[in-house]
Amino acid sequence: MAVDIGQNEKPIIKVEGVSKNYITKTRMGLFKKEIKVVEALKELNLEIQPGEIFGLLGPNGAGKTTLIKILTTLLIPTGGTAMVANYDIVEDANDVRRSVGCMLMGERGLYWKLTGRENLHLFGSLYRVPNDYKVKKIEWLIEVLELEEFIDRPVESFSSGQKMKVAFAKALIHDAPILILDEPTIAMDFAAARKLREVVKMLNKEGKTIIYTTHLMDEAQDLCNRIAIIDHGEIIALDTPENLIDQLEQDDIITLSGEISEKTIEQIKSIEGVHDMSLVSKNGNEHYKIICIDHKKVLPGLITSITANGSVVNSINVEEPTLGDVFIKLTGRSLSEDTTERGE
């Protein structure tokens, strides 16, 4: 899955020392005011290459949405600069908006009294897409995202997942080279979420650069070429999912059950990368536990030794460390923890 990303290519998104403070004022009685500063981003640096699916993974409150809003010109950073498609996010804001398709407030952002199709027409026009092109594009979106069944009903009658789909379609209407998706699957059921990721992959193959934020590690792992793990407004790790997991230096565990001959066991133990193989019993069921460096390197040899020696296997399972484990190692907390700071 790792994509070779040319090192000397010019980044399509470049974030330099971007910080963002939110200032909240709370009245404490008649004259006293309490001013609180939330440091949502702390001098962040980031480069994203054209053609990547780049993941921003972090728990709630990490600063993902804040960064996305800065990159889409909705917010001006407190410090630092950022370039999107070679345009400055403050100086050339309109060019940035033309270059970015964006889905960032879940199911919000549509007119509830208009139908899905009317919304797409309105926003197509706001992105100033020529009419004939717009009409074709909407048909295409309806087909690819499977909107046919509900698109001509008012949005107020949609389910959350259906609203999300139309919001996603809205992000694609003007065919921007960069697609920024902020937790796009949050209100979707499993099948719809998988479908959306499939479309994202397809759009990426078509050449679009994609930035995808999520607090779900499975999603990031499935989709992204590179992932930045973000926590408390800082990037604490950035690499391909494979490398991030390798960093853990944690062993994979393969469990094996069936009729395994002595000869097979001996051969398996001698495979390079295998540390140990032992018989364990759990709830009266016996199985073998193989501890190895990387299951991908070990599995081919393992299967050969099983078949070559007439052993019979009932099941093979691989337990490998996940990005969630990476996050726990880096922060001591789990990804599902909420780290949002309240201004009150």
Next chain:
Amino acid sequence: MAVVTLKEFSPSLAKSYNQKSFTHAFWMIFKSKWTIISRYKGFLVFEMIFPTIFAALPIIMGIAFAGSIEAARTNFMLQTGTEDFVSYMVIGAGIYFVVNTALWNFGMLLRWDQQSGVLESYYLTTTPVPVYLMASGLYALSRSMISFIIGFLIACAVFQVNPMKGDLLFAIIFLIIGIIPVYGLSFIFGAIILKYKQANSIMGITQWLVSLFMGIFFPITILPWILQKIAYGFPPSWVTTDVRASLLGLEYYLGSWWADLSMLAFFAIVFPIFGYYFYHRIETSSKKNAGLGQF
């Protein structure tokens, strides 16, 4: 899982298109707002009967205090120079209604767009914000003008006032030129609502101020000196006076119709520019903090 078929159309096949002009975006925003309000029919009906209800109160009170409609006419003549106090009230109520609903519709619409997240969606597109503001403002104005004309005719019928007397053409010109500065005022008003998010209380205060300075039911000249001076800086006060002057043959502010019209034309240029400048300032300062999309 359905396989994605690209058929004849695919994003990568799409050549980069030339962006369409803003006029199309302007028109689409305007049209969408009308489509949406047409799906709230009860609202529109209420708007049309509102001027009648609104003018009824002072008219009935005037008659009650003076004892008879003749006595009320004589009293009124002394203050305003016309004894046709029913027309006077109907005109006042009508113009107050146009100004007020233009501000109200615009403010509410901005606030709704903010709460539903649509405002933020607009900010993500390549149509500049002034186009959105102008289209939304035009919608608010056209809606209140249409309700005004229908509402005014209903009120004239109910109170048996002849709407066609006096210089109707002049009155309409004053109304059209005079409504443009209200456009500018609505940008200021809208920005304040977006920032402080207290649509109802801001609306309440504004309505009170507007009704005070506009002279809906009385001539501005009966206000205390200092309030009169403030009222002169407020374009709708001029509109009320000038429409009454042309329809009922009363005095113009500056003595002649062309002097008053020039003043309104001046307001029509200055207020929208200042209004947008004010909006833009609030927008920028918001973007430096939490943005206008927060609700």
